[in-house]
Amino acid sequence: MKIKILLTGIIFALSHVTAVAQDLPNDPNYKGQGTWQQEHEDQWAIKRVGFTDDENSAWNKMSDDAEEVIVAVIDTGLDWNHLDMSWNNIWVNPGEIADNGIDDDGNGYVDDMIGWNFFANDNKPWDHDGHGTFVSGVIAGTWNNDAGIAGINPKAKIMVLKALNNFGHSRASYLSAALVYATDNGAKIVNMSVGGEGETKMLAEAVRYANSKGVVVIVAAGNSAVNVEDFGFAAMDEVITVGSTDLEDKRAVFSNWGAKLDISAPGLDVLSLRARRTDFMEGIPGITYEAGAAYVGDDNRYYRASGTSFSAPIVAGVASLLVSNRPDLTGEEIKRILLNSAQDVDTPGIDQYTGYGLVDANAALTANKDFFIEASITGVAVQQTESGTVVAVMGTTNADQFSNASIQMGQGDDPAEWKVITDDIEAAVSSGQIGGIPAAEFAGSTVWVIRLITTHENGRTREARFRLDLG
Ligand SMILES: [Ca+2]
Ligand SMILES: [Ca+2]
Numbered sequence: 001m002k003i004k005i006l007l008t009g010i011i012f013a014l015s016h017v018t019a020v021a022q023d024l025p026n027d028p029n030y031k032g033q034g035t036w037q038q039e040h041e042d043q044w045a046i047k048r049v050g051f052t053d054d055e056n057s058a059w060n061k062m063s064d065d066a067e068e069v070i071v072a073v074i075d076t077g078l079d080w081n082h083l084d085m086s087w088n089n090i091w092v093n094p095g096e097i098a099d100n101g102i103d104d105d106g107n108g109y110v111d112d113m114i115g116w117n118f119f120a121n122d123n124k125p126w127d128h129d130g131h132g133t134f135v136s137g138v139i140a141g142t143w144n145n146d147a148g149i150a151g152i153n154p155k156a157k158i159m160v161l162k163a164l165n166n167f168g169h170s171r172a173s174y175l176s177a178a179l180v181y182a183t184d185n186g187a188k189i190v191n192m193s194v195g196g197e198g199e200t201k202m203l204a205e206a207v208r209y210a211n212s213k214g215v216v217v218i219v220a221a222g223n224s225a226v227n228v229e230d231f232g233f234a235a236m237d238e239v240i241t242v243g244s245t246d247l248e249d250k251r252a253v254f255s256n257w258g259a260k261l262d263i264s265a266p267g268l269d270v271l272s273l274r275a276r277r278t279d280f281m282e283g284i285p286g287i288t289y290e291a292g293a294a295y296v297g298d299d300n301r302y303y304r305a306s307g308t309s310f311s312a313p314i315v316a317g318v319a320s321l322l323v324s325n326r327p328d329l330t331g332e333e334i335k336r337i338l339l340n341s342a343q344d345v346d347t348p349g350i351d352q353y354t355g356y357g358l359v360d361a362n363a364a365l366t367a368n369k370d371f372f373i374e375a376s377i378t379g380v381a382v383q384q385t386e387s388g389t390v391v392a393v394m395g396t397t398n399a400d401q402f403s404n405a406s407i408q409m410g411q412g413d414d415p416a417e418w419k420v421i422t423d424d425i426e427a428a429v430s431s432g433q434i435g436g437i438p439a440a441e442f443a444g445s446t447v448w449v450i451r452l453i454t455t456h457e458n459g460r461t462r463e464a465r466f467r468l469d470l471g
């Protein structure tokens with residue numbers, strides 16, 4: 001089937017080819033290592049979260065009848081002529097007839113074939129910056145075409161919503177309008193690698209509207225190495241806030257952090273597409289960058305970059321694969337699965353530098369939709385009981401299939417050994433008293449760490465730690 005679309009006065013031929021995800025992709029940069037003299041693999045970032053080049057690859061968890069899914073990328077636009085961005089992976093508005101000057105589908109936008117340019121208020125969301133093309137490539141760069149990179153989801157269709165200008169600046173009104181467009185036109189996942197904007201009432205309402213329609217909004221935490229709490233809408237509870245990890249699965253030095261951070265993905269030296277005539281690392285304040293240094297490939301059509309902007313689309317790509325595999329999942333279920341199946345890294349348990357941890361495509365794709373596992377210690381309380389003074393441990397230990405919980409304690413800030421106080425807590429507790437530690441146990445040190453381990457029926461655990469200073 002051939003469809004012709006008129007855009008910027010040029011005719012694009014779309015040949016409809018069905019991508020079948022059976023084998024692992026042959027793309028040279030997916031297979032490659034050291035292309036820019038680096039020690040890690042070219043696409044280490046997606047391999048780290050499960051898209052490995054072996055039988056354990058998360059791509060092998062894709063069902064044969066995986067469905068197409070619309071992923072809206074609210075960014076600087078797209079280079080739709082890129083050789084590694086197939087028209088099969090770009091959303092085409094089914095209700096619109098190109099270039100007839102009529103809003104055929106009545107959605108308020110005339111001749112919007114692949115999305116919209118909210119800056120110019122026209123139907124040509126071309127990418128003059130490169131950021132949006134890069135983000136789109138991580139999610140949906142052409143898979144298994146013997147060229148360049150492999151995007152995460154061969155079934156993803158990118159809806160191109162240009163709401164940032166060439167300098168990465170935007171306005172809350174453009175972002176809000178883009179979110180509403182994405183929601184009203186069938187996107188299930190929205191990627192917003194946009195930071196530093198204030199949370200306006202309008203934008204918050206747009207996010208809540210998207211949520212109410214089951215749309216999952218994934219937002220980059222930002223690159224200022226500050227608490228994301230002060231970082232506008234990235235701190236909203238209704239979005240999935242994504243931070244960056246490095247090659248050692250630690251928080252990348254630039255990544256924002258804090259209690260509002262939900263999950264992490266690699267954000268260092270990520271490889272993706274370079275939009276024609278762009279070099280977006282140039283002109284970023286505080287970065288020493290030599291023009292052209294980030295180009296990759298003989299034809300300079302690829303690019304490598306670091307930032308939470310490139311971690312967010314890794315999570316968005318995994319989220320979209322979940323939808324492709326299981327289209328019936330609700331937005332809340334997708335979020336719960338992504339967070340609860342994440343691989344715990346850095347400090348054990350949910351921590352302020354990596355949130356729930358590193359997104360885990362294999363675990364997410366195989367997780368039960370109800371799966372969750374919680375462990376948190378909110379505080380301690382001294383109690384007098386018949387058997388003496390007890391330090392009560394307060395918090396939550398819970399799971400959809402709760403097996404048991406254990407309370408342990410160790411000396412000092414980073415205990416080398418743990419003493420098990422109890423490991424037979426058989427009832428889940430939600431915001432209450434989980435157990436108690438006899439006061440006598442606290443002899444011999446002023447600083448203690450109490451840890452709680454929740455175990456799910458499936459054997460997975462989650463840990464929480466609480467530092468107690470008696471000095
Ligand atoms: Ca329209
Ligand atoms: Ca039209």
Ligand SMILES: [Ca+2]
Nearest residue numbers: 027142147149
């Ligand atoms: Ca490719």
Ligand SMILES: [Ca+2]
Nearest residue numbers: 345347348349
């Ligand atoms: Ca952790």
